[in-house]
Amino acid sequence: MARYTGPACRLCRRDGLKLFLKGTRCDTSKCAFERRDTPPGQQQTRRGKVTDYGVHLREKQKVKHYYGVLEKQFRRYFAKAERAKGNTGDVLMSLLERRLDNVVHRLGFGTSRAQARQMINHGHITVNGRRVTIASYEVRAGDVVRVMNKARSLDYIRGAQSESDRSVPDYLAVTESVIPEGIIGRLPGPEDVSVPVQTQLIVELCSR
DSSP: OOOSSSOHHHHHHHHTSSSOOOOOGGGGGTTTHOOOOSSSOOOOGGGOOOOOHHHHHHHHHHHHHTTTTTTHHHHHHHHHHHSSSOOHHHHHHHHTTBBBBHHHHTTTTSSSHHHHHHHTTTEEETTTEOOOOOOOOOOOOTOEEESSSSHHHHHHHHHHHOOOOOOTTOOOOEEOOOSEEEESOOOGGGGGGGOOOOOOHHHHHHHO
């Protein structure tokens, strides 16, 4: 299965929640979800009652769309969360929150996770002084995420920073320096997840 390349706002309407997939555009009047918050498709009146399976599935799909992961990737994260100690749902969300593309976005270096993923793929980001080009790279407590000390990289990031005005979560810290960088102070917990999600529904669905 290839990555979804269709209209991003269609996913928000399908999940019934603004997922901020298009960065700052989602905060403007151009946001399609604000204009049409109904599910996509013309036959709205023919939609029947959502089944119990449908409720569980939508919760999983919402998380997949929010973090930009595919089904196979999501299954790997869930399998890893099942093997770990603690609540499976909380561990799952922590693993997703630790993705490098998510961290770059939440530090304000990218207006959206898609933009952050592109920055990483193009080599604009380093972790602990080493360039990382894998968006799914799993950060650890104490890691330093920094922008490459190159004019093109710095211009790219500063442009994103000037557009983004969202607050940085508590588990991250942005240092005041000429070259933008952030530090992972601790591993993220369930309280750090910015999308409302019922993890128990996902656990029940994936455990079948």
